[in-house]
Amino acid sequence: MSSLCCPRCGSPWPQPLIRCPYCGVRFPLRFGCPDLRPKLRLTPATWTNFLLPVAWGYPLWRTRALSLLSGRPFPVEEELALLKKALRPGPGEYLDLGTSAGLYGAALLKAGAERVYGLDFSPAMLLKARRAAPGLVPVLAEASQLPFRSGSLEGVAVGGSWNEFTSPERVAAEIRRVLAPGGRIFFMWTLPSGSQWQKWLERLGLRYPRLEEMEALFAGFELRLWREGSVGFVMGTKLKICDT
Numbered sequence: 001m002s003s004l005c006c007p008r009c010g011s012p013w014p015q016p017l018i019r020c021p022y023c024g025v026r027f028p029l030r031f032g033c034p035d036l037r038p039k040l041r042l043t044p045a046t047w048t049n050f051l052l053p054v055a056w057g058y059p060l061w062r063t064r065a066l067s068l069l070s071g072r073p074f075p076v077e078e079e080l081a082l083l084k085k086a087l088r089p090g091p092g093e094y095l096d097l098g099t100s101a102g103l104y105g106a107a108l109l110k111a112g113a114e115r116v117y118g119l120d121f122s123p124a125m126l127l128k129a130r131r132a133a134p135g136l137v138p139v140l141a142e143a144s145q146l147p148f149r150s151g152s153l154e155g156v157a158v159g160g161s162w163n164e165f166t167s168p169e170r171v172a173a174e175i176r177r178v179l180a181p182g183g184r185i186f187f188m189w190t191l192p193s194g195s196q197w198q199k200w201l202e203r204l205g206l207r208y209p210r211l212e213e214m215e216a217l218f219a220g221f222e223l224r225l226w227r228e229g230s231v232g233f234v235m236g237t238k239l240k241i242c243d244t
């Protein structure tokens, strides 16, 4: 059975229906995806993700991002090797949360993941992801209300999107909920640098969590956290004794 469920009542979701057969709620189709998003709280920074030119131009920035932020040559291949080491893609279902152009999702599929969901709240980004990563299952939803059954996913990857989440505690609680016991996480995000540039972006809605904040959000997981310049990384496993 697929991990997808109705975001309102939590019942299994037999795609491609746009009406939950259990609670009867209807979800409109947008670009071929059922729109499972709750009412969105957009910031000036996250709003830009809804523009087609931003979605189409995003990969240009993405391939250079870690070299610029870490202060050393940091090729995408090295980042994707960390992702694969952390999530160990194989049988079962995985989530690329805030997928944008599907970079992590495509890498997980290529490395042998049975099924990968690419979730984003921007239809423009999902259009781009569908082109760039065929095979990725696009999910138009919001990170703090994940449309997946509890304990159904083997791994969750978040590449850079953590800086944009407006309710990080709720997103962390949702990731804990949807991961199976023994499920794995891999996150990459930008750390606080104290720069004027970051202060300005914070006013537009971006957040720069410290390593300690991420550690606290995933207390109870077996975690490895580290930094490379202004880039933070977390690899972790949801221990079998962890609550959801």
Ligand SMILES: C[S@@+](CC[C@H](N)C(=O)[O-])C[C@H]1O[C@@H](n2cnc3c(N)ncnc32)[C@H](O)[C@@H]1O
Binding pocket: 046, 049, 062, 097, 098, 099, 100, 101, 102, 103, 104, 119, 120, 121, 122, 125, 141, 142, 143, 144, 158, 159, 160, 161, 164, 165, 166
């Ligand atoms: C910095 S980009 C991440 C790129 C991608 N993960 C990668 O590694 O290339 C952030 C993405 O997260 C999405 N996003 C931001 N906040 C979100 C939320 N609350 N729910 C779902 N998607 C969100 C944005 O639309 C955008 O596509």
